[in-house]
Amino acid sequence: MVEEKKKKVSMVIFSGDMDKLMAAFIIATGAAASNMEVIMFFTFWGLRALKKKVSTGKSLFGRMLGLMYGGDINRATPSKMSFGGIGRWMFKKMMKAKNVSSLPELRQMALDLGVKMYGCQMSMEVMEIPRETLIDQVTDSVGVGFFIEQAQESNFTMFI
Numbered sequence: 197m198v199e200e201k202k203k204k205v206s207m208v209i210f211s212g213d214m215d216k217l218m219a220a221f222i223i224a225t226g227a228a229a230s231n232m233e234v235i236m237f238f239t240f241w242g243l244r245a246l247k248k249k250v251s252t253g254k255s256l257f258g259r260m261l262g263l264m265y266g267g268d269i270n271r272a273t274p275s276k277m278s279f280g281g282i283g284r285w286m287f288k289k290m291m292k293a294k295n296v297s298s299l300p301e302l303r304q305m306a307l308d309l310g311v312k313m314y315g316c317q318m319s320m321e322v323m324e325i326p327r328e329t330l331i332d333q334v335t336d337s338v339g340v341g342f343f344i345e346q347a348q349e350s351n352f353t354m355f356i
Contacts, residue, residue, distance in 0.1 A: 204233040206343065206350040212244035212265075213275035214284060214299065220245075220356045221302035228309035235350070236306070237343040239316035242356075243323065245269050245303060246315055246330045258324030269299045307333045314338045 205227045209220050220236065228234045238246050244267065253262035277283045288298065297305065307313070315330055315337040327337050347353045 202231060202233045204235070204346075204350040205352055205354065206235045206347040207237065207354045207356060208343065209236055209238045209242035209245060209356050210240055211275070211356060212241035212272055214272040214287060215274050215276075216356050217242075217245050217269070217272055217299055218302065220354075221299065221306050223354065223356075224306045224311050225302060225309055228306065228311050232351075234306070234309075234311040235343075235346045236311060236313045237316060237338075237346075238313065239319045240323070241265070243315055243319060243325055243330075244272055245299070246313060246334050247325065248329055248331055250329050252326070252329050253324040255324065261323055269303060272299060314342070316340070316343075 205224075207220060207224065209217070211217070220242075224234045224236055244265070247268045249268040249270070251259070251262050251266065253259035272284070273281065274283045274287055277286075279286075291298065312335045313333065314335050315325075315327070317337045317339050319325075320327070320337055327334075330337075
């Protein structure tokens with residue numbers, strides 16, 4: 197008997213905004229729960245979703261970038277109505293009241309469902325984010341060529 201190949205989705209996660217990361221992880225967990233293979237490629241600001249809560253950057257510009265945009269998934273703010281951090285607090289309260297999983301919980305759920313998460317090697321180099329500052333469950337840091345191969349094999353590709 198021939199085993200049917202799993203359907204596959206490939207996602208580029210470019211944004212580190214709370215609402216966009218929520219959408220990405222909800223789609224990823226939904227697809228994985230539907231028995232699809234899911235590849236998530238985190239680049240530039242999206243790398244926040246994979247970062248540990250540690251400082252990054254060695255050069256002056258790298259340290260400045262790490263300070264200005266620093267933080268892990270818990271520091272993600274809404275793309276609209278951030279209000280200097282009050283928006284993040286408000287949305288977290290509203291989500292908890294409606295029993296919506298937090299970003300760290302959604303990320304863990306995706307990992308538990310077998311979603312493969314990759315960091316963009318070029319973005320990590322430019323932004324001075326070493327591999328050891330990413331969560332341990334990151335599959336690897338890879339180049340865009342790897343993502344393109346995955347996307348070519350996918351049933352659909354998303355850019356968030």
